Amino acid sequence: MAMKLGRNDKCWCGSGIKYKQCHEEFDRRIESFKNAGHIVPDRSLIKNPEQVAKIRESAKVNMACLDAVGEKICEGMSTSEIDRIVYETTVKYGAIPATLNYEGFPKSVCTSINDVVCHGIPSDDEILMDGDIITVDCSTILNGYFSDSARMFTIGNITEEDRKLVEVAKEALYVGLKEVKPWRFLGDMGQAVNDFVKSHGYSVVRDIGGHGVGLEFHEDPWVSYVSRKGTEMLMVPGMMFTIEPMINMGDAEVFQDEDDGWTIFTADGSKSAQWEIQILVTEDGAEIISE
Ligand code: MF3
Ligand code: CO
Numbered sequence: 001m002a003m004k005l006g007r008n009d010k011c012w013c014g015s016g017i018k019y020k021q022c023h024e025e026f027d028r029r030i031e032s033f034k035n036a037g038h039i040v041p042d043r044s045l046i047k048n049p050e051q052v053a054k055i056r057e058s059a060k061v062n063m064a065c066l067d068a069v070g071e072k073i074c075e076g077m078s079t080s081e082i083d084r085i086v087y088e089t090t091v092k093y094g095a096i097p098a099t100l101n102y103e104g105f106p107k108s109v110c111t112s113i114n115d116v117v118c119h120g121i122p123s124d125d126e127i128l129m130d131g132d133i134i135t136v137d138c139s140t141i142l143n144g145y146f147s148d149s150a151r152m153f154t155i156g157n158i159t160e161e162d163r164k165l166v167e168v169a170k171e172a173l174y175v176g177l178k179e180v181k182p183w184r185f186l187g188d189m190g191q192a193v194n195d196f197v198k199s200h201g202y203s204v205v206r207d208i209g210g211h212g213v214g215l216e217f218h219e220d221p222w223v224s225y226v227s228r229k230g231t232e233m234l235m236v237p238g239m240m241f242t243i244e245p246m247i248n249m250g251d252a253e254v255f256q257d258e259d260d261g262w263t264i265f266t267a268d269g270s271k272s273a274q275w276e277i278q279i280l281v282t283e284d285g286a287e288i289i290s291e
Contacts, residue, residue: 013048039233046238055214058142059290061093065138066151075156079111083122098139098217110137117246117254117264117272130156135274146217149290150276168200169247169273176243180286182236190227193245203252210242235281244276
């Protein structure tokens, strides 16, 4: 049994402000979308300003890790050296790599080269070669708050075709971001990403998506980039999630490596690209938390 929240009681969000001056109107609005049959976010997905501030601190470390990788990454380097850079930068700032020992993942970062779609495991035996494209996907825990972003790097001389793929994968994030607005739907963002990627002749991976993030590594909602406008979860201020579409030069089909249980490859061996940003839904649009 739960007591009904009085209008003069402190708001459920933890702001310390009276409910009537904080989330009362917000709750009413959510209720009306719910009654109209839409998927609406649970209260646990709404971050208050204090939590956002802590997550931003985590994101600073997250971005510093990718900056550090960007300074050093080069042909001849092994992906385990990238892992070491991420680990050392993370702990230098008092943080913890979120992937390390996450459901058995053995490393501090995911490194996904060429036809690896995501979740590549850094290794001493994997050496960056001229012409490679690589996604470095980094996630960070600082004081219990989570941040997650990924950047791509190109090694030596890459083909014009590959450069285009990498550029479209990056641009897709900002095409999606433009559609992130409160009281609209995640599918608005998903369709914008999908339409954009398809207009360049690439396919969007369907089986792996983005996720809510901040208080946990992976929160609801699961974020699809093959969704349709007006569908999926309602976006409201205080929600945080990732935009991280994986795009393939060829077919959208992927498979998981049976031996390591993690690495995801394109089924047709075509190249795949992915960047990732973490965003906050605000009162009038969206803000990037980590990129
Ligand atoms: N940053 C990746 C994601 O959330 C991490 C996946 S879990 C891992 O999409 F264990 F594979 F790293
Ligand atoms: Co992620």
